[in-house]
Every structure is written in C-alpha cells, then in structure tokens.
Amino acid sequence: MANVYDVGSAELIKAASAKLKTIIGKPRYVDFVKSGASKERVPQDPEFWYMRSASILRQVYLNGPIGVSKLRTRYGSRKGHVVHRMHHKKAGGSIIRDSLMELEKAKFVKNTKEGRIITPQGRSFMDKLSKEIAGS
Numbered sequence: 001m002a003n004v005y006d007v008g009s010a011e012l013i014k015a016a017s018a019k020l021k022t023i024i025g026k027p028r029y030v031d032f033v034k035s036g037a038s039k040e041r042v043p044q045d046p047e048f049w050y051m052r053s054a055s056i057l058r059q060v061y062l063n064g065p066i067g068v069s070k071l072r073t074r075y076g077s078r079k080g081h082v083v084h085r086m087h088h089k090k091a092g093g094s095i096i097r098d099s100l101m102e103l104e105k106a107k108f109v110k111n112t113k114e115g116r117i118i119t120p121q122g123r124s125f126m127d128k129l130s131k132e133i134a135g136s
Helices: 009-020 028-032 048-063 067-077 093-105 121-135
Strands: 077-079 087-089 109-111 116-120
Touching: 009 048, 009 121, 048 067, 048 093, 048 116, 048 121, 067 093, 087 093, 116 121
Parallel strands: none
Antiparallel strands: 077 087, 109 116
C-alpha cells in the first residue's frame, strides 16, 4: 500500500488541496496579506490557502511533532537587499497558525506539549490520497 513517502510531493499536495476545499474554511484576510516578510506582494494564486494547508498537513505527517516556529522557518525564503547579501526571513506565522487550527477542527492534526502531530484520521486521509495517486 502506498503512503506519503512513495508519491511525489507536488501531486499529493495538489490532490489534498482539492479535497481540503470542502473540509476546511478559508479566513477572509488571506487574500489581502503577504505570506512573509521576504515577499513583496500577496500570493497571486487564488488557491494559495488550500495549497499551503495541504503542504502543512504533509509536513506534520512527515516531521511529526512540529511547531509553528519550525514551519515558519520551513516556508520562509530569502530577502533581497540592494547592497547587502540576501538573508533568510521566516514566513508569517498567522497563516500557518490559522491553517493548523483549521486542520485541528477537521481532526487531522492534534496539539500536544511537543507540538502538532497527525491524528489517525489525518494519516488515513493522506494515505488514501497517496494510494489514489500511486494507482493511477
């Protein structure tokens, strides 16, 4: 049986985001804010929230207990400067935190002392999608 480790990340995230549209809600502010300090504009993709949520769910599956700070580092990027070298900047925490809270409401992620972990429902959701992708 195929799982998250056996399929490509891009295919899995795309399939998971399509399914998450019917399961989780999208905050109103997401269309108007940047995703981090290193970005100049808001995300252009209208499906950004669902893609980021699916990607976060995959990261929790793979790196299990993980917190917002580690995810901010993971989704951060390099900030360009005119004269100085580029430096890494963390991503914004609000989008990641709200996405994790929506995934908790859907019972895919659970908050523990060590950090967020994936629940059996979340593991089953991701494994079923992986099986569909590997089978086709």
